[in-house]
Amino acid sequence: xxxxxxxxxxxxxxxxxxxxxxxxxxxxxxxxxxxxxxxxxxxxxxxxxxxxxxxxxxxxxxxxxxxxxxxxxxxxxxxxxxxxxxxxxxxxxxxxxxxxxxxxxxxxxxxxxxxxxxxxxxxxxxxxxxxxxxxxxxxxxxxxxxxxxxxxxxxxxxxxxxxxxxxxxxxxxxxxxxxxxxxxxxxxx
Amino acid sequence: xxxxxxxxxxxxxxxxxxxxxxxxxxxxxxxxxxxxxxxxxxxxxxxxxxxxxxxxxxxxxxxxxxxxxxxxxxxxxxxxxxxxxxxxxxxxxxxxxxxxxxxxxxxxxxxxxxxxxxxxxxxxxxxxxxxxxxxxxxxxxxxxxxxxxxxxxxxxxxxxxxxxxxxxxxxxxxxxxxxxxxxxxxxxxxxxxxxxxxxxxxxxxxxxxxxxxxxxxxxx
Numbered sequence: 001x002x003x004x005x006x007x008x009x010x011x012x013x014x015x016x017x018x019x020x021x022x023x024x025x026x027x028x029x030x031x032x033x034x035x036x037x038x039x040x041x042x043x044x045x046x047x048x049x050x051x052x053x054x055x056x057x058x059x060x061x062x063x064x065x066x067x068x069x070x071x072x073x074x075x076x077x078x079x080x081x082x083x084x085x086x087x088x089x090x091x092x093x094x095x096x097x098x099x100x101x102x103x104x105x106x107x108x109x110x111x112x113x114x115x116x117x118x119x120x121x122x123x124x125x126x127x128x129x130x131x132x133x134x135x136x137x138x139x140x141x142x143x144x145x146x147x148x149x150x151x152x153x154x155x156x157x158x159x160x161x162x163x164x165x166x167x168x169x170x171x172x173x174x175x176x177x178x179x180x181x182x183x184x185x186x187x188x189x
Numbered sequence: 190x191x192x193x194x195x196x197x198x199x200x201x202x203x204x205x206x207x208x209x210x211x212x213x214x215x216x217x218x219x220x221x222x223x224x225x226x227x228x229x230x231x232x233x234x235x236x237x238x239x240x241x242x243x244x245x246x247x248x249x250x251x252x253x254x255x256x257x258x259x260x261x262x263x264x265x266x267x268x269x270x271x272x273x274x275x276x277x278x279x280x281x282x283x284x285x286x287x288x289x290x291x292x293x294x295x296x297x298x299x300x301x302x303x304x305x306x307x308x309x310x311x312x313x314x315x316x317x318x319x320x321x322x323x324x325x326x327x328x329x330x331x332x333x334x335x336x337x338x339x340x341x342x343x344x345x346x347x348x349x350x351x352x353x354x355x356x357x358x359x360x361x362x363x364x365x366x367x368x369x370x371x372x373x374x375x376x377x378x379x380x381x382x383x384x385x386x387x388x389x390x391x392x393x394x395x396x397x398x399x400x401x402x403x404x405x406x407x408x409x
Contacts, residue, residue, distance in 0.1 A: 037338050043290050138337040139330065142198055142317035142394075143232065143293035153232055153295075154243045157201045157316070157394030166396040170333045171318055173325035174357075176401045180408065182312070183362040184369075187219055189191060189310050 001046045001095055005038050009050055013087035016054050017080060020061055028058035036131065040138035043148055046095075048131065049102050052149075056127035057083075057105075060120065069116040078108050125151075133160045191221030191310040195259065196299045197232040198316035198394060199360035200225070204246040205393040208360075208386075211367040212258050218370055221310070226298035227263035228271070230254070262302055270301035278323060281348040282334055289334070289342070296320045303355055312356040314363065318396040324355040361390050361397045365405060380406055 012031045019027040032055040035047040057079060066072050086101035109120040132149040136142055136156060146153040165171070203209050216223050225233070234254075237247035253259050275297040280288035299313045300320070315321055322330040327349045334342050364386050367373045375382045387402045 037340075041284055041289055041338055041340075042287070136317075136319075139289075139291060139319060139322075139334045141292040141296050141319035143196075143295040144290060144319075147293050152236065152240065152243060153197055154201055154205070154237065154246070157198060158205060161202075161392045161394040165318060166391060167398045167400075168333070170326075170329045170336075171322065171396060172398055172401065173322055173329060176404045177408070179358060179362055180365060180405065182356065183358045183366055186191065186193075186310055186312060186358075187366055 002038060002042050002044045005035075005042075005044060005047060006090055006093075008034065008038070009046065010087055010090050012050060012054065013083055013090070016057070017083045017087070020057060020080060020083070023061050025058050025062045028054055028061065032058065032131075033134070036134045036138065039131070039148075040135045040140055043140075043144075045148070046099065048135075048149060049099070051131045052124065052127045053083075053102055053105055055130060056120075056124045059123050059127065066116065066119060069113060071112050071116060075108055075112060075116070075120070079105050082108075129155050129159045132156050133163055133165075136160055137163065137165050190308045191219065192224055192306050192308050193219065193221065193358075194224045194226075194299050194302050194306070194311065194313045195229065196313065196315040196317065196320065197229045197295050199314045199363070200229075200233055200250060201246075202316050202360045202390050202393045202395045203364075204249060206389045208364065208373075209249055209253060211364065211372050212253060213256070214370075214372045215363060215367055216258055218366075218372070221308075223259050224262050224302060224306075225254075225259045226267065226271075226295070226302055227261060228294040228298045230261050232295050267298065267301055267305060270305055271298045274300045274304070277348055277351055281323070281327070281345050281352075282331060283343045283345065284340070291319055291323065300324075300352075300355055312358045314358055314360065316359050316361075316390075316395040321357045321359070321396065324352045324357055327352060359390075359397060360395050361387055361401075361405070364390060379409055383409065 012034055016028060016031050032051050035051040038044050039047040039051060060066055082101040082105045086098045089097035089101060106124055109117050128149050128151050132145050132151055136145045142153055142156055146156050233250050234247045237243040254261060271294060278292045279290045282289045303311060303313050331344045368383055383406055387405060391397050
């Protein structure tokens with residue numbers, strides 16, 4: 001874990017708990033983005049995990065349909081409890097407990113009814129792809145990003161293709177006519 | 190002898206658009222070799238065959254390998270060179286404490302193979318943005334890193350020259366050639382077909398801009 005990032009992660013977790021209780025989705029998404037710089041620059045897996053968890057929770061809070069499932073309440077309480085315990089663990093420098101608390105949020109879905117389990121697992125998978133796309137956008141290669149987030153390059157390519165990554169002015173590194181000419185010449189040699 | 194070295198990204202773009210079929214006639218027309226490295230094969234086949242979602246694409250890629258369209262390169266020299274390149278690339282831009290890891294073994298292995306192949310006429314086909322920017326415009330890439338991370342990032346500019354020798358093309362240029370050679374054809378106005386093809390590539394991961402697509406269409 002990046003030492004200087006500890007305070008930032010504690011701040012994020014503390015405010016995420018508050019935002020979840022107040023159903024403040026915008027704040028949750030902002031908090032999730034706050035870890036992306038560190039995740040991208042230092043390839044810090046803990047920052048990545050926090051970003052994915054908070055983003056996934058924002059999606060779960062946003063979509064009210066999950067509330068109809070009978071085991072939703074207990075899952076939701078478990079999420080809040082683990083956010084709190086992750087924050088406490090970080091304050092006391094218990095990094096292993098911090099990680100286990102975050103993992104427990106994800107694995108808790110395995111104990112739910114089949115439908116809710118499938119929804120929640122899907123939300124976490126999509127949250128991983130979304131965060132991967134942000135890290136790719138920050139300059140990490142597609143392969144390195146997919147590896148860091150544990151997703152496939154296929155999913156990341158598909159998702160990032162729908163974003164404007166290729167349209168950023170700085171991304172244009174050679175006049176297109178020159179690249180086409182080079183390719184044509186290579187085929188005709 | 191000529192060679193194209195494929196990263197996983199353009200093969201993914203082509204596969205997701207049902208365009209892998211253009212590779213065989215393109216290779217005939219190219220009159221050279223199409224290579225992939227072992228790390229790229231691992232990414233495209235070995236990892237994907239384990240999933241339900243991209244299993245079919247993995248099989249289609251294996252078929253291209255079986256037919257000899259792609260030759261898979263794997264040897265110790267390539268591995269050693271890949272490690273060297275990863276070390277250079279991932280220490281070109283630095284925070285206060287360490288180098289920023291920007292590329293993975295798939296991309297690095299393509300650069301390594303390019304360096305090792307004794308051919309004059311060669312290019313790396315890569316759709317993902319980072320490797321292309323690192324090779325073609327590291328100054329811009331440095332600016333992008335600083336802009337995105339909102340911090341000052343140190344650049345080891347001595348490394349820039351190392352990456353400038355690599356020549357890069359994308360799936361978009363390959364598809365353009367396939368289109369011009371009538372390997373891809375539809376009973377529809379040319380400009381519209383090219384528009385459809387290039388945007389399809391863009392939306393499945395090829396790092397090409399709207400302006401570049403419009404410029405290519407004007408070249409018809």
